Amino acid sequence: MSDNVMTAAELHMPHDTSAGTGRIWKIFRLLSVITIIELALGFGLARHWYGEPELHHTAILFVKGTMCILSLAKAFYIVSVFMHLGDEIRNLMMTIVVPLCLFIWFITAFLWDGNSWKNLKNTNAGSKPDQTEQVVPAVIEKGAKE
Amino acid sequence: MSTTAIPTNTKWWNGGRSPFNASYGKVMMWYFLMSDAFTFGAFLISYATLRFSLNDWVDANHVFNAFPFFGHQDLPLAFVSLMTFILIFSSVTMVLAVHEGHKMNRKGVENYMILTILGGIAFLSCQAWEWTHLLTGEHFALTKSGAIEMLNTTVSHNPWGHRISGEVLTNALRHTSPDVLRSMILEHNHSATLASLKDLNANELISKIDLNEVYVGRSGPAAFGSYFFGITGFHGFHVFSGVVINIVMLAKTRLGHFEQRGHYEMIEKAGLYWHFVDLVWVFVFLCFYLI
Numbered sequence: 001m002s003d004n005v006m007t008a009a010e011l012h013m014p015h016d017t018s019a020g021t022g023r024i025w026k027i028f029r030l031l032s033v034i035t036i037i038e039l040a041l042g043f044g045l046a047r048h049w050y051g052e053p054e055l056h057h058t059a060i061l062f063v064k065g066t067m068c069i070l071s072l073a074k075a076f077y078i079v080s081v082f083m084h085l086g087d088e089i090r091n092l093m094m095t096i097v098v099p100l101c102l103f104i105w106f107i108t109a110f111l112w113d114g115n116s117w118k119n120l121k122n123t124n125a126g127s128k129p130d131q132t133e134q135v136v137p138a139v140i141e142k143g144a145k146e
Numbered sequence: 147m148s149t150t151a152i153p154t155n156t157k158w159w160n161g162g163r164s165p166f167n168a169s170y171g172k173v174m175m176w177y178f179l180m181s182d183a184f185t186f187g188a189f190l191i192s193y194a195t196l197r198f199s200l201n202d203w204v205d206a207n208h209v210f211n212a213f214p215f216f217g218h219q220d221l222p223l224a225f226v227s228l229m230t231f232i233l234i235f236s237s238v239t240m241v242l243a244v245h246e247g248h249k250m251n252r253k254g255v256e257n258y259m260i261l262t263i264l265g266g267i268a269f270l271s272c273q274a275w276e277w278t279h280l281l282t283g284e285h286f287a288l289t290k291s292g293a294i295e296m297l298n299t300t301v302s303h304n305p306w307g308h309r310i311s312g313e314v315l316t317n318a319l320r321h322t323s324p325d326v327l328r329s330m331i332l333e334h335n336h337s338a339t340l341a342s343l344k345d346l347n348a349n350e351l352i353s354k355i356d357l358n359e360v361y362v363g364r365s366g367p368a369a370f371g372s373y374f375f376g377i378t379g380f381h382g383f384h385v386f387s388g389v390v391i392n393i394v395m396l397a398k399t400r401l402g403h404f405e406q407r408g409h410y411e412m413i414e415k416a417g418l419y420w421h422f423v424d425l426v427w428v429f430v431f432l433c434f435y436l437i
Contacts (some may be wrong), residue, residue, distance in 0.1 A: 021245055028238045035230055042223050042436045045207065064437050071432040075425055082241045082421045084414075085176075091158055092166040096176050103187055110191045114198030122201065 027081045034070050041067055175415045179422045182384075186426050189380065190433050193373040204306035204366050206435050209299070212279055226435045229272045230427065233385075236265025237424040240392075244417045247410025252399060255413060259396040262420065266389035273382050277375070286330060287365040288314070293321040294362055296329060301372045307364030315362060319352045327351040334359035374434060381430050384423045391416050 041063050080086035085093055119125075158165040166173050197203050207222035214225070239261040246254030284296040287305035297305035310318065319327070328343045331354050343351065395416045404410045 021242060024238060024241050024245065028234065031234050032231070035227070035234065038432075038436055039223055039227055042207070067432060067436050071428050074428045078237065078421055078425050078428070082237055082424075083418055084244075089158070089167045092168055092173065092176070095166065096180055099180060100183065102184075106187065106191055107194075110195045111198050114195035117195075117199035118201065121199070 023081065027077050031074055031077060034074050038067050038070050169411060171415055172411065172418070175418050179418060182422065183426075186377075186380070186429070189373075189377050190429060193377065193433065196367075196369055196373070200367055202308065202366065204304065204370050206437075209280075209306050210276075210435055212283075214275055223435060225272065225276065226431065229269055229276075230431055232265055232269045232272065233424050233427050236262050236269070237421055239265060240417045240420045244410070244414050247404070247413045250405070250410070252402070252405055255399050255404075255410060256396065259392055259399060259413070263389055263392050263396065266385055266392065266420075270382060270385055270389070273378065273385075277378075280371075280374075286326070286360065286362045288318045288362060289365045291321075292318065293323065294318050294326055294330075295322075296326060297365060299371050299374075301375055302368050304366040304368050304370045305363055306370065307366035309361060309363050311357070315357060316352075318362070319355065320348075322348075324348055324351060327355065330355050330360050330362075377430060378434070381423070381426055384426065388416075388420050388423050391419060 045060065045063060085096065158167070164170075164173070210226055211220050211222045212225065213219070213221045239258045243255050243258035243262060246258060280299040282298060284298050285305035286294050287297045287307065288310055289295050289297070297303040299305065324347075327348065328340065328351060331338050331343060331351065332340065334356055335354065338354070343354075346354070395413055398404060398412065399410075404412060
């Protein structure tokens, strides 16, 4: 059995030591550019769209969706390059990535639930009508932001 | 990028070798990070669910618009951009430390670890400033009692609701205590002094308030503070423990432990944790500051 026990030193798979740091800086620039785009979109929301929520409701959703996708791209590059998951073998990659797919259900189901909760309260179909009194006037006055 | 020769038809699952071609410690670090991702994910999803269930939340560009030494200037997103770039940069120095470790360059590892630790400390300092700013900064808010009060941002108070004006504002002013009215005058009328306002009654005080100048919001959902301090606090705790781990790694590098061992894999494992902290910040940044 002793043949089967490998030490960390043997297992340790050196990534290409001759490679320079060019790739790291490239990803750093990429992450910075994505962050700057996100910030520009955020400033756009701050300066313009938030002023007229009714008018630009779809535009706001679109901008927020774009920011979510850009964040996922950032996450991909951090995990794949900085954490070197992209350099690991497929077995290890899949044992991490496949369980994370649970998030697809997790996010969809809970956001759906939150939204339905809001609709129940707004239409007074919930079990606690007194709660709607605090919520509804704000809608009439300013319009739903989300 | 991996250039280690692995025969293409290697039978990974036949026993005798790690099917993941990685050491036990590294695989377990990945599994820990995966479970931690679910913890953070659960927090953020809980926050998002609550936000979806409410007609109104807060305007992040209004809440997070301060920058140290810039007083009351409206600078939305500026400070948090700084924090984000600090964390991204410290992630880069960390990956450079790992790179130097592959080259068995002890001096290089030490230097980049020091930079990474400094980045972590800078981030924590920024967060401490931001928390202090929120916890101590008082704002005029119309509370459920019908009066305007001065509220700071805590787990139970949120002064960041929509701005009120017109009749709602004049009604609220009639129920507001003279102390708060005086503060409202002093905020925009810089020629007034506390002594000159001392003897005025409530109606006289209200008449002195410039209704266009004073900013009064409704009190917003109290959950904002709980989620903000809870999640950024949990993330900040990760940054803190990451800094501690990195300091230990720096000490072990200096003592030559990894050189004796023949590899710098511990730096890689600490690096995984540190990058994860950066990864979580990407989503905290998205959920609290951008969206």
